[in-house]
Amino acid sequence: MRRISPAMPADLKRTNQAIDHLRAARDLLRQAGCPRAAAATMRALASAEGARRHVDHRITRSRT
Secondary structure, eight states: OOOOOOOOHHHHHHHHHHHHHHHHHHHHHHHTTOHHHHHHHHHHHHHHHHHHHHHHHHHHHHHO
């Protein structure tokens, strides 16, 4: 199996914080009536959630 760089639990905490901030930004942009900016934020949120899954995988693989 290919070597993967290890991740720390702090990396997971940071990605979760980023996701929380993006969700807050999305909600505020919707309230402000900025649909294009809200849509861009939703795409960024999807990417950040993928990054969180990747960090989860890195943490799991670095333990074994």
